[in-house]
Amino acid sequence: MNIEVLLTESEIAGEFAESIEARDLPEKFFYWSAQSVSAWQRMAKRADDSLFATWESLATKAPDLTRAFGKRVPVISFGAGTGLKDRFILKSLAQAGREVKYFPVDASQSLLETACAGAEDEDCEALGIKADISSPMHLMLAADVSEAPRLFLMAGNTLGGFDPLxxxxxxxxxxxxxxxxxxDARLHEGDDVRYDPSPEEREFVFAPLADAGLSLEDGTMEFVERKDPRLDGLLMLTRRFHATSDLRLRVAGGEFPVARSERILLNFRYRFTAESFRWLLTEHAGLRVVVELPSADGRYVTAVCIKA
Ligand SMILES: C[S@@+](CC[C@H](N)C(=O)[O-])C[C@H]1O[C@@H](n2cnc3c(N)ncnc32)[C@H](O)[C@@H]1O
Known part of the structure; x- marks a missing residue:
């Protein structure tokens, strides 16, 4: 298995300690440890069915969509995770006789290994890229693994784990x-829906703190969804841990005190209206949407885009 490393484990450990000090944990730390990965997989299994069906159906169109590429199709997936959705596309292209090379890009070593192994089990050549997709430099280096034309994927509302603008x-x-x-993007139905996290989501969001030695009795979890004033139709779900006693977190060989009543910001998640998602892709980012596919249950929309 080949994995090219732009972001090392010791860099991630250092950033994790800094983020704990800043009381603000970005998305990549929620897929870092074995405990986080299994909590995420339990949550995704419960939440994602209709999105799987969309990617499965899109995969049947992938050979046609990439007809102009010729025989070879490089597939680069930003925030690939286990690569399960990507593999529908890889399989369909291979069945159509195309030479597929898969480049999953992710900060999580264990998820990258799973994505590469999964592709290799399907006889697809894979090169994992361990990188930080919030860094424009890492995105550029990852994209440069192959010359254009390339098929880029970003599945599972990965966009919603970052500032989408x-x-x-x-x-x-x-x-x-x-x-x-x-x-793809996760849609929301309206502004006034009270957010009610599942037990699996609570476990997923708490996992990095559990890794640092905390238990659920050490505080309370707060989930608040509110409008992002920058764009109509953008909702941001914030998740926070509120310490109810004085605590010590053990991170990367160091100890970090967190005082009673302090809050730690956990990873946020964006949801979109179909209109705000389309605006972000087109007016804001300068892409052209050539296909838009809502999921059967209306919870997600998936867009196929090209440079305008
Ligand atoms: C919501 S999951 C989606 C995974 C997969 N695409 C799917 O549909 O199941 C987000 C993925 O992005 C990765 N990720 C989060 N922040 C990242 C970062 N800053 N750099 C690289 N990968 C990141 C996570 O490790 C995770 O695999």
């Missing part, structure tokens, strides 16, 4: 004429 611009900057980007 910044992130979609960074992604669009690496898309060249001839490339295709397929990405």
């Amino acid at each position: 910044d992130q979609i611009k960074h992604v669009a900057e690496v898309i060249q004429k001839g490339d295709i980007l397929i990405l």
Whole structure:
């Protein structure tokens, strides 16, 4: 198995300690440890069915969509996770006789290993790239593993784990004429729906703190969804841990005190309306949407985009 490393484990450990000190944990730390990965997989299994069906159905169109690529199709997946959804596309392209090379890009070593192994089990050549997709430089280096035309994927509302206004611009900057980007987004039904997290989501969000030695009795979890004033139709779900006693977190060989009543910001998640998602892709990031596919239950939309 080949994995190219732009982001090392010791860099991640250092950043994790800094983030604990800043009381603000970004998305990548929620897929880092074995405990986080299994909590995420339990949550995704419960939540994702209709999105799987969309990617499965899109995969049947992948050979046609990439007809202009010729025989070879490089597939680069930003935030690939286990690569389960990506593999529908890889399989369909291989069945159509195309030479597919798969480049999963992720900060999580164990998820990258799973994505590469899964592709190799399907006889697809894979090179994992361990990188930080919130860094424009890492996105560019990851995209440069192959010349255009390339098929870029971003599945599982990965966009919603970042500031979507910044992130979609960074992604669009690496898309060249001839490339295709397929990405999905989680929709929301209205502004006044009270957010009610599942037990699996609570466990997933708490996992990095559990790794640092905390238990659920050490505090309370707060989930608040509110409008992002920058764009109509953008909702941001914030998740926070509120310490109810004086605590010590053990991180990367160090100890970090957290006083009673302090709050730690956990990873946030964005949801979109179909209109705000389309605006981000087109007006904001300069892409052209050539296909838009709502999921059967209306909870997700998936867009196929090219450079405008
Ligand atoms: C919501 S999951 C989606 C995974 C997969 N695409 C799917 O559909 O199941 C987000 C993925 O992005 C990765 N990720 C989060 N932050 C990242 C970062 N800053 N750099 C690279 N990968 C990151 C996580 O490790 C995780 O695999």
